[in-house]
Each structure stands twice: as structure tokens, then as C-alpha cells.
Amino acid sequence: MKTTQELVGKRALVTGGTRGMGKAIVENLKAKGATVVTTARSEPEEGTTADLFISADIRTTEGIKVLTERTLDFLGGIDIIVNNVGGSSAPAGGVLALNDKDWMEAINWNLLSAVRLDRNLLPAMMQQKYGTIVHISSIQRTLPLFDSTLAYAAAKAALSNYSKGLSNEVAAFGIRVNTVAPGFIQTKAADAMIERLQEKYGSYEQALQELMSSLGGIPLGKPGQPEDVAELVAFLVSDRAKAITGSEYKIDGGTVPTI
Ligand SMILES: NC(=O)c1ccc[n+]([C@@H]2O[C@H](COP(=O)([O-])OP(=O)(O)OC[C@H]3O[C@@H](n4cnc5c(N)ncnc54)[C@H](OP(=O)(O)O)[C@@H]3O)[C@@H](O)[C@H]2O)c1
Structure with missing residues (x-):
């Protein structure tokens, strides 16, 4: 991990930073000097390297409200948002095994949590005319696995599309928005x-x-390893990527067979 202090003074929120890629992203941003808040539903047993841990379920509007208020209160503003939370709990069995509840769960978890969080935090970024947002999508946004994760794949496709649209809308405010699409990590x-x-x-x-x-x-x-994704995210949120917005980066060891 690069340990240049290029993110000193930057205030970051990483969702889902207690395990997996989110944890590695928190550690990387911290190592580069950022002040980092993270959230998860359950407090990590081994503690966290983040400066503040906020317990919240961000599939709910109440969870988003608590997270937004406490984050802005603690950081006094926001420069970096990494929307990392997502997942799938749908049963196997193909499309006929998925009911409305499964679809709504996938959309809430993988799309609406990010939409709601961005919507709450964007005014602070727009006011300061600076900010950068990363959405963690998946290669499944164009390579759906149909058995147990079709709703997840469709929600991630929507997240990638939303991310591009948002990037166009907020670029004039000095805010960059990009997507990272991991393969098997x-x-x-x-x-x-x-x-x-x-x-x-x-x-x-x-x-x-x-x-x-x-x-x-x-x-x-x-x-790939969680640290590989963290390094890409850390680049995208840094000023080294100041000309990059509205882009999506696959990080999949070459899995997706097309460009
Ligand atoms: N792993 C892969 O191979 C892979 C591939 C492509 C894309 N992705 C995407 O990459 C992201 C991270 O995946 P991962 O595998 O690193 O995840 P993970 O190991 O399952 O960790 C997920 C993190 O998010 C938190 N979290 C989950 N649901 C939450 C909620 N509703 N509210 C608040 N926090 C929540 C978890 O803590 P709690 O459980 O305590 O809430 C944990 O900290 C996800 O968006 C996933 O879809 C993963």
C-alpha cells in the first residue's frame, strides 16, 4: 500500500468498512492521511481503524438519516464518499424463485442506499464546490449470473447507470463521480x-x-484481493484523478471477455 500522505485534510465516509473491500478501503484512505468515518449494521468485534464507527442499516431511510447527521456532525463537511455497501441474499432457483420482496431488497441494498446517501450529502459538496464519489458496482452489471443473483446484477447495472448520470449533473460543481466494478475478490x-x-x-x-x-x-x-480494489478507489478519490469523472473501472483479472 502506498503511504504518501496525499489525502491529509480530506474528510471521507466509506460505507460497509468493517469487512472485505470496505475495510481495506478504510485502511488505505487512513494510511494516506484522510479522516475516515465508516458504518455497518454490527460493530466489528476486533474494532475499526476508522476515526468513527456509526452503527446503521443503510437500507432504511432512518439508517441513512442517522448516518448523514452523525457524519456531518463529526467531520464538519464531506470531501469523499465511497458507497461500498451491497450484497445479495436472494434464494437460488432462477427467476421464478425471486419474489417482489427479493427484488426490492436487492434494489434497496445495492442502488437506493447509495442514491439516498448521495442525495443527503451532495448539498455539502456542492456548497464547497469540491468532492468525489465512488460507487462500488460489480462486473455482474454486464455479466449477470442468472441463478441466485439476477436481482443483484440488475440493481448493480442500475447503480452504474445512475453513477454516470450523477457525474454529468454535478461536474459543474467540481464533484467527480466514478464507479468501480470488481470481479471475484x-x-x-x-x-x-x-x-x-x-x-x-x-x-x-x-x-x-x-x-x-x-x-x-x-x-x-x-x-483479486480487497487491497487491490482499495488502491484503485484511493487513486480515484485523490487529486491525481482530477480529470476523471463519469468513468467505470473494472477490476476483474480480465474476467469480462469484452471491452
Ligand atoms: N466480494 C466480491 O467478490 C465482490 C465482487 C463484486 C462486487 N462486490 C461488491 O463490493 C461491495 C463490498 O463487497 P464485500 O464482498 O467486500 O462485502 P462484505 O465482505 O460482505 O462486507 C460488507 C460490509 O458492508 C456492511 N453492510 C452490509 N449491509 C449493510 C447495510 N445494510 N447497512 C450498513 N452496512 C452494511 C457489512 O457489515 P454488517 O454486516 O455488520 O452490516 C460489511 O462491513 C459490495 O457492494 C459488493 O456487492 C463484491
């Missing part, structure tokens, strides 16, 4: 899944290979 949760699949496939290596094959293969031969 080896978080602890992904590792736990590989370990569970070991029983079926005989070894950890074979289970990993099967998972990569289910995505059509990863040309670089291995999944």
Missing part, C-alpha cells in the same frame, strides 16, 4: 465459501478453480 467471506466447497471438490485449489470457471475463467489466473 477474495474477501474472508469468499474464502469461507471456497472452504465450504472443498468438501464437494476435494481440495481448496480445486474449489477455487471451479469458482473461477463458473465466471468463465479469470485470465490472470487468480481472484
